[in-house]
Amino acid sequence: MYDRTRLDEWVALRRDLHAHPELGFEEHRTAGIVAERLAEAGYRVRCGLGQTGVVGSMTRGGGSRSILLRADMDALAMTECKGRSHGSTIDGKMHACGHDGHTVMLLAAAEKIAALDFDGTVHLVFQPAEEGRGGAAAMVADGLLDEFPADAAYGLHNMPDLPLGVIAAVEGPQLASSDSWEAAFRGVGSHGAKPHQGRDAVTAAGVFLGQLPGIVAREVDPLQSAVVSACALSAGDFAALNVIPAEVRVGGTARAYSAAMRDHLEEAIGRQAQGVASSWGIEADYRFIRRIPPVVNDPGPVAVARRAVVKALGGEALQTVFPPSTAGDDFAEFSARVPGAYVWLGMGPSVETGVHHSPRYDFNDACMSAGIEYWCAVVAEELGAK
CATH class of the missing domain: 3.40.630.10 (Zn peptidases)
Incomplete structure (x- = not known):
């Protein structure tokens, strides 16, 4: 030695x-x-x-x-x-x-x-x-x-x-690969007491976050491995708790062990974001940032x-x-x-x-x-x- x-x-x-x-x-x-x-x-x-x-x-x-x-x-x-x-x-x-x-x-x-x-x-x-x-x-x-x-x-x-x-x-x-993703949900802001006058991006983002774990749970072969995690959330202001903001930003990480799974996670996260936004009558901007293979x-x-x-x-x-x-x-x-x-x-x-x-x-x-x-x-x- x-x-x-x-x-x-x-x-x-x-x-x-x-x-x-x-x-x-x-x-x-x-x-x-x-x-x-x-x-x-x-x-x-x-x-x-x-x-x-x-x-x-x-x-x-x-x-x-x-x-x-x-x-x-x-x-x-x-x-x-x-x-x-x-x-x-x-x-x-x-x-x-x-x-x-x-x-x-x-x-x-x-x-x-x-x-x-x-x-x-x-x-x-x-x-x-x-x-x-x-x-x-x-x-x-x-x-x-x-x-x-x-x-x-x-x-x-x-x-x-x-x-x-x-x-x-x-x-x-x-x-695993180490990639980042971001989704911005853009609705119409309104008074918190009159949500019907706007398009609620906050609730839409909440639905998206609730659906996100389903990508790995229901779209990934149980004998393979993948991770999709939401790690950042930005919306509204605690000094204005009677205002529904027009925009919510969500971001996180995605991990996989193969190029094919990496591609699938990129598509699936974006599909979920766009689908939720469409169902709530708002827009979603999505991007997937490839960092490390x-x-x-x-x-x-x-x-x-x-x-x-x-x-x-x-x-x-x-x-x-x-x-x-x-x-x-x-x-x-x-x-x-x-x-x-x-x-x-x-x-x-x-x-x-x-x-x-x-x-x-x-x-x-x-x-x-x-x-x-x-x-x-x-x-x-x-x-x-x-």
Whole structure:
């Protein structure tokens, strides 16, 4: 396993990043640290892809195969619970999903990978703005895969409540698409005591919200999965509770594991909105905003990932069955273009570290050595490192 002294140094860096969180496209301090460490390890460093993204690339031997390993760097706009010695020093920002740990594990692995005798090219991608701000898409738009072409892409994310140090590598869907929808119901405003003089958009929106769960309950195969949730509602004014407003806005999220289901949810939400509006004699404006595709693991890279886990950590560390998450990750922007494998690294019981996006969450440093060794083993499996 990883050298204890060096591991302590990496843990200290992880806690430093935790104490200095940066939101998506603001990761200037983090990106600077990453670029400096990669350069020190001998990588060709490219900064500025996707605004604050960093890539470290290294080629050895005459092999033509190239692989991409990704870590995300951004924090969340949340306030951390007090009490940790390395807690966030910035109000309203915290590493509540473990991207500080992801960054440092790949940086530490970079040092070890640079000492391997491999045959081919490895691209280490430190991505900004994973938390819903489109960092992966921004890197792709800036030419990431043109400048650093890859035959396979690998991602890793920590997972509370998965046994400590265990890695789950599973074929097929891992994370859902993450899309947004909005519907504006436009009626005719009126006095609250004289609703017959208007066209009530508030009640129409209420009917729509009542019907919305029926999309998944009655239009989706029970053996498949999908989520449609209303998450925002805007109408009227509590200072004028005798006024029926002319417009109500509703918005939410939709999640699916396939392109076909994504298409169906887009159509069904719009159909419900337009149908309700028509029945109430009002208008509805609807739009569906596609944000992140689903993460679907390819069998080839998954097989590589599984061999890497067994060789680096032993067979007991490999888990081949694990349920997909309805959360999203824009690693999908890479794996939709290149065969990919996204694995889960066990953090142990969440009672100790909290769950993702909780104000009491913290990355469990005890899993760091497993993540580092896994990354090195992926390179060894893919590029024949000795």
